[in-house]
Amino acid sequence: MPQDTRRRLALLGVLVAVFAVLAAVAVLLAPADQFAPPGGEAPAVPGTMPVWQLALINGAILFVAYGLLGLAGVWLAGKLQLPVVYRLAAGWRAWLLWPLLIGLALGLALIIGDQVFVRLGAGPGFLIPPFLCR
Numbered sequence: 001m002p003q004d005t006r007r008r009l010a011l012l013g014v015l016v017a018v019f020a021v022l023a024a025v026a027v028l029l030a031p032a033d034q035f036a037p038p039g040g041e042a043p044a045v046p047g048t049m050p051v052w053q054l055a056l057i058n059g060a061i062l063f064v065a066y067g068l069l070g071l072a073g074v075w076l077a078g079k080l081q082l083p084v085v086y087r088l089a090a091g092w093r094a095w096l097l098w099p100l101l102i103g104l105a106l107g108l109a110l111i112i113g114d115q116v117f118v119r120l121g122a123g124p125g126f127l128i129p130p131f132l133c134r
Helices: 003-029 051-080 092-119
Strands: none
Touching: 003 051
């Protein structure tokens, strides 16, 4: 296996691990009423399982699922002769600036679209979780 492929797979592993840890932390820190439907009650934690176990299970499931999907993507990229995880020649503009600008443009489009539909009376707009309105 070439050295570049090892570095790319290591980066994929680090990214998936960071995502799994962040998902586990989100389960630990999220208030239970966040998962309640509007006007409903929060779901009960299954049985007597502690929240830290739910967080650990959530992180592990995400690590395995996204790890397997990432490895499948690496394999398919190799078959199609595409860059595996990142292009070696790509700079910060391709890695940071363009994704940032695309996300900003899509976020603004969603906000503007939501406000247009609210003003036209076509719906109540996006549902905002109550914990964000404090």
